[in-house]
Amino acid sequence: MKPRLAEETTSGGRVGDRVRRPDAVQKVRGDFPYSSDLQVDGMLWGATVRSPHPYARIESIDTKAAKAAPGVKAVLTFEDVAGENAYGLEIADQPVLASDVVRYWGEAVALVAAEHPEQARRAADKVKVEYAVLKPVTDPEQALLPKAPKLHPGGNVTRHIKIRHGDQNATAEVVVTGDYEIGMQDQAPLGPESGLAIPDGEGGVDLYIATQWLHIDQKQLAHVLGLEPHEVRLTMAGIGGAFGAREDLSMQAHACMLALKTGRPVKISYSRPESFVGHVHRHPGKLHYEHGATKDGKLVYVKARIVLDGGAYASSSTAVIANASCFAVGPYQCPNATIDGIVAYTNNPPCGAMRGFGSVQNCYAHEAQMDKLAAALTMDPVALRRHNSLETGSALITGQVIDGPVPVAELLRLVHERPLPAPAAKNADLTAMPGGVSNTTHGESVKRGIGYAAGFKNIGYSEGFNDFSTARVRLSVVDGKPRVEVHTAGAEVGQGLVTIQAQIAGTELGVRDVMVLTADTEVGSAGSSSASRQTYITGGAVKAACEAVRERVVALAQSELKSGEGLRLEDENIVGADGNVLVALATLLGEEVIDELRVFRPRKTSPLDPDTGQANAHMQFAFAAHRAVVDVDTELGLVKVVELATAQDVGKAINPQAVEGQLEGGAAQGLGLAVMEEIQVQDGVIKNPSFTDYLLPTILDMPPVRMDILELGDPNSPYGLKGVGEPPTISSGPAILAAIRAATGRPVTRVPVRPHDLVL
Amino acid sequence: MNVSCTVNGRAQVAEGVWEGESLLYMLREHLGLYGSKNACEQGECGSCSVYLGGTLVCACLVLAGQAQGKEIITVEGLARGHGLHAVQDAFVEAGAVQCGFCTPGLVVATHDLLQRIPSPSDAQIREALAGNICRCTGYAKIIDAVNLAAGRSRS
Ligand code: FES
Ligand code: FES
Numbered sequence: 001m002k003p004r005l006a007e008e009t010t011s012g013g014r015v016g017d018r019v020r021r022p023d024a025v026q027k028v029r030g031d032f033p034y035s036s037d038l039q040v041d042g043m044l045w046g047a048t049v050r051s052p053h054p055y056a057r058i059e060s061i062d063t064k065a066a067k068a069a070p071g072v073k074a075v076l077t078f079e080d081v082a083g084e085n086a087y088g089l090e091i092a093d094q095p096v097l098a099s100d101v102v103r104y105w106g107e108a109v110a111l112v113a114a115e116h117p118e119q120a121r122r123a124a125d126k127v128k129v130e131y132a133v134l135k136p137v138t139d140p141e142q143a144l145l146p147k148a149p150k151l152h153p154g155g156n157v158t159r160h161i162k163i164r165h166g167d168q169n170a171t172a173e174v175v176v177t178g179d180y181e182i183g184m185q186d187q188a189p190l191g192p193e194s195g196l197a198i199p200d201g202e203g204g205v206d207l208y209i210a211t212q213w214l215h216i217d218q219k220q221l222a223h224v225l226g227l228e229p230h231e232v233r234l235t236m237a238g239i240g241g242a243f244g245a246r247e248d249l250s251m252q253a254h255a256c257m258l259a260l261k262t263g264r265p266v267k268i269s270y271s272r273p274e275s276f277v278g279h280v281h282r283h284p285g286k287l288h289y290e291h292g293a294t295k296d297g298k299l300v301y302v303k304a305r306i307v308l309d310g311g312a313y314a315s316s317s318t319a320v321i322a323n324a325s326c327f328a329v330g331p332y333q334c335p336n337a338t339i340d341g342i343v344a345y346t347n348n349p350p351c352g353a354m355r356g357f358g359s360v361q362n363c364y365a366h367e368a369q370m371d372k373l374a375a376a377l378t379m380d381p382v383a384l385r386r387h388n389s390l391e392t393g394s395a396l397i398t399g400q401v402i403d404g405p406v407p408v409a410e411l412l413r414l415v416h417e418r419p420l421p422a423p424a425a426k427n428a429d430l431t432a433m434p435g436g437v438s439n440t441t442h443g444e445s446v447k448r449g450i451g452y453a454a455g456f457k458n459i460g461y462s463e464g465f466n467d468f469s470t471a472r473v474r475l476s477v478v479d480g481k482p483r484v485e486v487h488t489a490g491a492e493v494g495q496g497l498v499t500i501q502a503q504i505a506g507t508e509l510g511v512r513d514v515m516v517l518t519a520d521t522e523v524g525s526a527g528s529s530s531a532s533r534q535t536y537i538t539g540g541a542v543k544a545a546c547e548a549v550r551e552r553v554v555a556l557a558q559s560e561l562k563s564g565e566g567l568r569l570e571d572e573n574i575v576g577a578d579g580n581v582l583v584a585l586a587t588l589l590g591e592e593v594i595d596e597l598r599v600f601r602p603r604k605t606s607p608l609d610p611d612t613g614q615a616n617a618h619m620q621f622a623f624a625a626h627r628a629v630v631d632v633d634t635e636l637g638l639v640k641v642v643e644l645a646t647a648q649d650v651g652k653a654i655n656p657q658a659v660e661g662q663l664e665g666g667a668a669q670g671l672g673l674a675v676m677e678e679i680q681v682q683d684g685v686i687k688n689p690s691f692t693d694y695l696l697p698t699i700l701d702m703p704p705v706r707m708d709i710l711e712l713g714d715p716n717s718p719y720g721l722k723g724v725g726e727p728p729t730i731s732s733g734p735a736i737l738a739a740i741r742a743a744t745g746r747p748v749t750r751v752p753v754r755p756h757d758l759v760l
Numbered sequence: 761m762n763v764s765c766t767v768n769g770r771a772q773v774a775e776g777v778w779e780g781e782s783l784l785y786m787l788r789e790h791l792g793l794y795g796s797k798n799a800c801e802q803g804e805c806g807s808c809s810v811y812l813g814g815t816l817v818c819a820c821l822v823l824a825g826q827a828q829g830k831e832i833i834t835v836e837g838l839a840r841g842h843g844l845h846a847v848q849d850a851f852v853e854a855g856a857v858q859c860g861f862c863t864p865g866l867v868v869a870t871h872d873l874l875q876r877i878p879s880p881s882d883a884q885i886r887e888a889l890a891g892n893i894c895r896c897t898g899y900a901k902i903i904d905a906v907n908l909a910a911g912r913s914r915s
Contacts, residue, residue: 020852027860028848028867030795030835037794118780190799190807190861190895240799240861241895272800429883437887494859494896657855657901664898665858691804691893699889699899 054684106277172292191240451738532723666728
């Protein structure tokens with residue numbers, strides 16, 4: 001039994017072409033099966049009982065009434081967890097179902113499977129859980145105090161990164177300090193957490209799932225289900241966006257447990273409110289910064305204390321705080337740095353990966369500081385940034401010397417020199433005004449501001465993490481024509497990996513008909529679709545496997561044609577040294593199938609020194625700069641972002657259309673955090689878990705994004721490419737903040753900016 | 761209860777519909793039409809946009825019973841045969857599709873817009889699509905797609 005999955009379509013195109021996505025046809029027809037669309041005969045629906053308290057001891061769980069409810073086939077609690085009741089990406093600190101304590105509002109406590117989803121939900125309401133409510137720890141600074149209750153056995157410090165670079169007692173002629181605060185952002189992928197688990201009748205289970213990393217799910221699932229990895233097989237279903245929200249387990253273990261218990265397929269699909277507690281969020285944080293510079297505007301030192309709220313469980317907090325600390329100064333040269341980055345456990349919703357991953361929070365702070373410093377020096381803010389920009393051969397505050405193109409000053413120049421949009425027109429359309437069609441102004445009290453920001457982050461895994469991806473490439477003849485099949489476990493989350501894999505195979509093998517197979521755990525791990533790494537790492541694996549296939553084709557041609565050197569595979573033919581076609585590839589292959597599997601590893605990284613944070617901890621870096629133009633209604637505190645301009649070095653644009661889509665979409669998420677998106681948490685409780693109350697940028701909020709895409713070529717990477725997905729989300733928001741400060745003359749140190757921050 | 765209606769030109773009876781079910785649930789789970797998406801089920805994102813009696817609605821906000829005797833057109837019913845409707849083709853070509861979860865709703869909403877206003881201005885496009893959230897694209901290529909589709913249906 002198998003649900004219907006997306007078609008494995010073929011596509012052509014070479015590296016560098018603007019390629020139509022092969023999966024877009026099914027998507028525009030409404031025919032692309034997402035994980036929430038999966039169904040098979042005899043399927044049950046699962047529902048989750050969740051904690052109504054941010055912190056409480058569980059006294060008892062009574063499932064009798066739920067079990068007797070109509071349509072119910074199973075009710076499960078922690079007692080039904082067959083393996084170890086603990087999982088997590090970095091630290092296994094989170095229970096599949098809470099046993100003795102709940103540590104956040106919405107934590108999973110029990111599960112129900114029933115014939116109809118409404119029966120499952122109603123039965124879930126009948127599970128009686130008695131709690132002894134405890135006082136939640138909801139402020140990370142409080143959590144760090146010695147008297148705070150320990151939320152986990154090791155205490156409340158999830159990780160403390162210390163960076164001690166250069167002279168720790170350096171002094172400077174000009175000093176500026178600032179405190180900044182970042183709200184909690186949600187990834188809000190449109191597709192809900194969902195999947196379908198089908199028991200195999202022999203104690204194992206097949207899971208059809210939307211996830212960013214099949215193999216890390218498989219590993220964690222085997223552990224909590226008490227099964228061997230080969231007994232938990234995962235197949236990718238259609239993914240409705242991810243942005244970090246699908247790195248951790250959500251409903252995976254729950255659906256598998258219910259399927260194994262009932263012996264029937266079980267689907268779980270979260271509602272939007274449940275999704276808000278079903279995945280981790282971007283860490284909120286408080287950042288204290290001190291910048292010292294010479295009178296002529298050279299950075300002398302930066303001191304920072306960055307405290308992120310990790311919430312109840314670790315998720316990827318340990319890696320997020322490393323990024324927030326390593327890139328704390330931004331893309332600038334700074335000889336001396338003292339950085340303390342701390343992420344703490346609290347009873348707030350767990351936080352983890354979101355696009356930008358630690359580099360978003362610090363960018364708001366270091367860019368505000370650069371503007372402050374420029375003001376103190378009476379220097380132009382762009383000139384100050386360019387004066388201090390990282391260059392090829394510069395040392396980071398972690399001591400790592402960056403090689404390859406580092407065009408920070410050039411990116412800033414490009415956004416700076418781009419012509420500005422026209423001033424706000426008198427009698428402009430209301431949608432162009434702050435407040436929009438609410439008709440709150442016709443231009444009176446509206447002030448325009450312009451702001452700049454630059455940012456950077458690491459591409460791929462860091463700190464010695466074993467980064468690799470696996471690809472299998474198979475060349476055969478189908479209907480008289482050569483066909484290439486590419487099989488990886490890489491997650492197509494919407495970014496266009498499916499297109500890129502086909503382009504790379506098409507380029508390396510010169511074959512027009514390339515089919516990308518469904519990702520699953522039958523092939524080796526691809527690592528996650530995160531850290532902007534898949535084009536590089538899985539792309540690298542596909543390239544390596546294609547090269548191996550090509551070598552075998554050439555060897556076959558040499559033996560068949562009894563020919564010596566100089567044979568090439570070109571445009572579906574074997575070509576001799578003189579460029580003449582010797583034989584068609586299809587003819588040469590005949591019945592033969594050439595099948596190669598390769599693992600690709602980028603260059604190695606090293607762990608951070610625990611006392612000084614010095615190391616070659618990162619594999620590649622990507623840079624972007626933004627300019628924002630905003631109009632602010634200074635009486636009502638309403639903001640209209642008029643235009644964003646960006647410049648980014650992508651190394652090599654494998655699919656320029658997809659690159660533009662990343663720059664535009666990433667900027668929209670940056671704009672969201674800057675001016676509207678915040679999960680409001682009060683005493684540990686989320687107050688706005690819906691799209692009615694959690695505001696996302698609409699088409700009325702998004703301005704045009706003007707782009708300069710540089711292709712400077714990284715000498716170390718396949719085709720010279722750089723990861724693309726995250727930089728657009730890093731400096732876009734800080735540029736908007738700078739523009740709002742310019743328009744209002746107010747310090748504005750907190751995001752998202754609220755109307756009362758601008759008028760009271 | 762049973763709900764009889766015409767969906768994409770075909771008479772259909774959805775059997776055993778529970779009174780509390782939405783039109784969206786009925787289309788997806790009773791009639792197997794999963795093209796209309798369930799991103800918020802609160803009328804905020806437009807992913808479930810369909811025509812009900814010729815009017816664009818969020819299927820998640822309509823009770824299944826309200827569809828009795830009505831004509832419904834979903835994203836699956838826009839194209840004739842195996843090809844794509846001009847709006848669908850424009851979305852593919854303009855790169856307006858990333859994860860695609862918003863796409864069915866946007867395709868239906870754009871179809872509705874271009875029926876009403878064949879050559880919409882930028883402001884008219886933005887106003888018409890303001891109820892459709894896309895988390896991936898930042899909307900620029902969606903606007904390109906609408907203009908592309910509008911241009912093609914003019915010529
Ligand atoms: S699912 Fe109907 S509007 Fe969002
Ligand atoms: S393409 Fe993913 S939500 Fe629009």
